[in-house]
Amino acid sequence: MGQAKTLTQAEIDQVLRHCATRKFAIRDRVLFLTSLWSGMRAGEIAQLTIGQVLNQDGTVKAEIKLLAEQTKGRHARTVFLPKKLRDELAYYLKFRAVSNSGIPLFFTAKRAGFTPNTLVQHFFWLYRDAGISGASSHSGRRNFITTLANKGISVRVLASLAGHQSIAVTQKYIDVNDDMKRNAVELL
Structure with missing residues (x-):
């Protein structure tokens, strides 16, 4: 299998338009933008918790500390979030209305956290249903x-x-x- 496709701006816009039509439109939009604007792997995104993303005062952190067990290479690292992604995450979290910092940031339709594999599959279907061929969970x-x-x-x-x-x-x-x-x- 070849490398994941890099997306053109037109394809990014196409995926965002498609996200807006989905049952979990806000979640899917923010998942997609997190992959584009953070550089995290799908497995890393799947394992994020509310507490890793939110400050004590409820604002979104500018930096996420990934634990070694959350990364592919088993090396802890800091992920820096641009303001535009922090704004998207804040909007998404308004709708989550959760107080438990240990629960997953992103959830499935069954209200459980994504596993790395289910999030990879989710991205596959998101791109396919949006009409983007050759894209995968690594495209972002x-x-x-x-x-x-x-x-x-x-x-x-x-x-x-x-x-x-x-x-x-x-x-x-x-x-x-x-x-x-x-x-x-x-x-x-």
Whole structure:
């Protein structure tokens, strides 16, 4: 199987329009945006708890501390959340109206937390039903890394954000496209 597809802005908009038609529209929108704007793997997103995301005063944290057991490489790391994602999470959490910090951030239709596998499947069906072929649960992560690379962020910073131990792994995530090449030559 090849690498997950990186999404165009038109495809991102298409997925967001599709999310708006779903039974759990807000949840699905925020799940999708979390994958795009945080760089977390589906398994990491699935294991997030309310307490990892909310401050004591009920505001959304700017940084999420992932425990070693929540990450693929078993290395704890900090995930930095952009303001636009914090705003989306705050909106979503208004509807959750929960006070127990130990419960999962995202829930299934059965009101249970997603397992890593069920969230991978959820993303598969979300993309398929939105009419996006070639996308997977890793597409958001690839988009995150590629978008930041396109904006000039160094591969060392990208590797740290992604939780990669090797920049060689991170470089495989960066999708080179014609726009990136056009922008590069204009720097001459």
